[in-house]
Amino acid sequence: MSSGTPPLGLKHKQSITVTPDLTVPSVSKRFAGFQDMPPVFATAFMVGFVEDTCVAALKPHLAPGQRSVGTHVNVSHSAATPIGMTASCEVELVEVDGRxxxxxxxxxxxxxxxxxxxxxxxxxxxxxxxxxxDGKK
Incomplete structure (x- = not known):
């Protein structure tokens, strides 16, 4: 059983193939401005990929009933990735301050x-x- 405290220096890497459903026009029909944008890996989905990589890194180190939630994102998206190309995300736990x-x-x-x-x-x-x-409802 895990102690629920992930180790400093924990690293994890994941890769995905960019498919049409991960591109800017696919982010949401509610954001009409995205519909005529280039079909490249969307920043919104890259952030989701970052979060998923962190969740996967933490999973073996969490106690039963324990999860993590994202609270701050400060990530650049500096180059476009076309459909069919593989994107990878590598994360390293560099600071632990309580929870x-x-x-x-x-x-x-x-x-x-x-x-x-x-x-x-x-x-x-x-x-x-x-x-x-539930109390917020």
């Missing part, structure tokens, strides 16, 4: 860097979190 976790992030595609920065998450007890959320 607050800070990850260094680097995203690449087959041609080089596409983004980098930091992402912060907070460890939560899922039941308590959902109870507080």
């Amino acid at each position: 607050k976790l800070k990850f260094k992030v680097h995203c690449t595609d087959e041609k080089g860097s596409i983004g980098e920065g930091f992402h912060e998450r907070v460890l939560i007890d899922l039941e308590r979190f959902l109870a507080r959320l």
Whole structure:
């Protein structure tokens, strides 16, 4: 059983193939301005990919009932990635302050860097979190 405290220096890397559903025009029909944008890996989905990579890194280190939620994103998206190319995300846990976790992030595609920065998450007890959320209704 895990202690619920992830180790400083924890690293994880994931890769995905950019498909049409991960491009800017596919972000949401509610944002009409996106519909005529270039079909490249969307920043919104890159941020989601960063979060998913952090979640995957943490999963083996969390106690039962423990999860993490994103609280801050400071990540550049500096190069476009076309449909069919592989994008990768590598994260490293660089700071642990109680329940607050800070990850260094680097995203690449087959041609080089596409983004980098930091992402912060907070460890939560899922039941308590959902109870507080329910109280907001």
